[in-house]
Amino acid sequence: MAKKELGFDTRRISAGYDPAGNKLSVSPPIYHTTAYDFRDTEHAENLFTYKEEGYLYTRVGNPTVSYFSERVKSLDGAANAVAVGSGMAAITYTLLNLATHGGTILASPFIYGGTIDSFDRLFPDLGIQIKLSRAVLDPAELDKELSQTPDVKAVYVESITNPNAYLLNLDELTAVAHKHGVPVVVDNTLATPYLYRPFEHGADIVVYSATKGLTGHGNIIAGLILDNGNMSLYTKEKYPQFFEPIEMLKGKSVSDIFPNNFFIFRATLVYLNLLGAALSPHDAYLGILGVETLSERLAKQSANALALAKYLEASPAVEWVRYPKLPSSPFYELAEKQLPKGGGGILSFGIRGTKEQEAKFLNNLEIFHYHVNLGDVRSLIVNSPDTTHSELNEEEKQLADIPANLIRISAGLEDAEDLIADLENGFKIAGLL
Ligand SMILES: *Cc1c(COP(=O)(O)O)cnc(C)c1O
Numbered sequence: 001m002a003k004k005e006l007g008f009d010t011r012r013i014s015a016g017y018d019p020a021g022n023k024l025s026v027s028p029p030i031y032h033t034t035a036y037d038f039r040d041t042e043h044a045e046n047l048f049t050y051k052e053e054g055y056l057y058t059r060v061g062n063p064t065v066s067y068f069s070e071r072v073k074s075l076d077g078a079a080n081a082v083a084v085g086s087g088m089a090a091i092t093y094t095l096l097n098l099a100t101h102g103g104t105i106l107a108s109p110f111i112y113g114g115t116i117d118s119f120d121r122l123f124p125d126l127g128i129q130i131k132l133s134r135a136v137l138d139p140a141e142l143d144k145e146l147s148q149t150p151d152v153k154a155v156y157v158e159s160i161t162n163p164n165a166y167l168l169n170l171d172e173l174t175a176v177a178h179k180h181g182v183p184v185v186v187d188n189t190l191a192t193p194y195l196y197r198p199f200e201h202g203a204d205i206v207v208y209s210a211t212k213g214l215t216g217h218g219n220i221i222a223g224l225i226l227d228n229g230n231m232s233l234y235t236k237e238k239y240p241q242f243f244e245p246i247e248m249l250k251g252k253s254v255s256d257i258f259p260n261n262f263f264i265f266r267a268t269l270v271y272l273n274l275l276g277a278a279l280s281p282h283d284a285y286l287g288i289l290g291v292e293t294l295s296e297r298l299a300k301q302s303a304n305a306l307a308l309a310k311y312l313e314a315s316p317a318v319e320w321v322r323y324p325k326l327p328s329s330p331f332y333e334l335a336e337k338q339l340p341k342g343g344g345g346i347l348s349f350g351i352r353g354t355k356e357q358e359a360k361f362l363n364n365l366e367i368f369h370y371h372v373n374l375g376d377v378r379s380l381i382v383n384s385p386d387t388t389h390s391e392l393n394e395e396e397k398q399l400a401d402i403p404a405n406l407i408r409i410s411a412g413l414e415d416a417e418d419l420i421a422d423l424e425n426g427f428k429i430a431g432l433l
Helices: 041-048 063-076 087-098 113-121 139-148 170-179 262-275 281-291 294-313 332-338 355-363 394-399 416-429
Strands: 080-084 103-107 128-132 152-158 184-187 205-209 223-227 318-322 346-351 380-382 406-410
Touching: 063 080, 063 223, 063 281, 080 087, 080 262, 087 103, 087 113, 087 152, 087 184, 087 205, 087 223, 087 262, 103 113, 113 128, 139 152, 139 170, 152 170, 170 184, 223 262, 294 318, 294 346, 294 406, 294 416, 346 355, 355 416
Parallel strands: 103 128, 103 152, 152 184, 184 205
Antiparallel strands: 080 223, 205 223, 318 346, 346 406, 380 406
């Protein structure tokens, strides 16, 4: 076959794994091993000094885990990737790697509750300041904010935000951040590379909770860190951690060893190795299976979410609906441009009733699962302010646009009519219709 870049749908079932190297096994083998034999002492030394590629110990590398990260790397058009044991590990390792010696992370307030929790309870004690700012939505504001805030080590955003499904103009945002020499980290969990590929819009680092729509079956906890291979923003003055000699590397720095991949290399060598949230090879295998159906799942979830959003917008039981593909959404134009394949499976709405009525509604749904996950094949519903985002204080909730009556839906793959009938029945039992 003539050599040309394979399409997205071909790569999601083939990239990063070759049966020829694995006894022609079509499905990737699960390498359930803790360690790997050294052929001899020279081999051991070469592995430890990174003169030779290979596997040492599964906490820092495993073939099945690599098949998983290589596949997602291909889908996102990334240059480098590592898979870790959870989305939270991906996020914390990334930010620790950027702000090792302190500094500020300028973050969007429209993000996952657990991420905000880490901003409140983990990073400040490590000398890393987090500034939540709506400036990420407006390039001129961001420019001002970056001029006024000293030592910003990264801008941190979600591409489709949780739980409100807001969007931002990443092309403009990354241009402003780069002007200030600041890399941009994008949590692309809700969008997945099927709907949106942040590297094509200037992102420097992409993180995933692969627990969610990327793998999509609600059966694993997993995360990924990807980068674009451009290391030029990480200067010696601002990010000395990449240029310091390391004893274990025989006095070399991570950038001496891998000049084009020192960000992910250091994240692996320091944080994955020493904090240890490794992905299990079995979970990596389940992740690979999930990615094989990514396109169909995200397309159907997007279609179902739009049908639910339209139903909810017309319902007297509902105060407001937030979904970027609704023509009434302030993000509609951006969504038409940025998300041509669909708006994703997440939407939120404000229930028009008391807390008791809200409880009755949630307690009487039969098809929707009531829990905190998202991106699953089954439809999920949750009262975010009291659960997924309960860690936020009142000020953070206001900044993140999370009113007390917000309900988040993650649309699954069921028949839209059944989902609508379930909501309708719940509203009726709650006395809202
Ligand atoms: C769930 C989630 C996370 C955290 O991922 P885990 O795999 O649960 O650790 C991070 N970001 C977003 C947007 C999420 O939805």
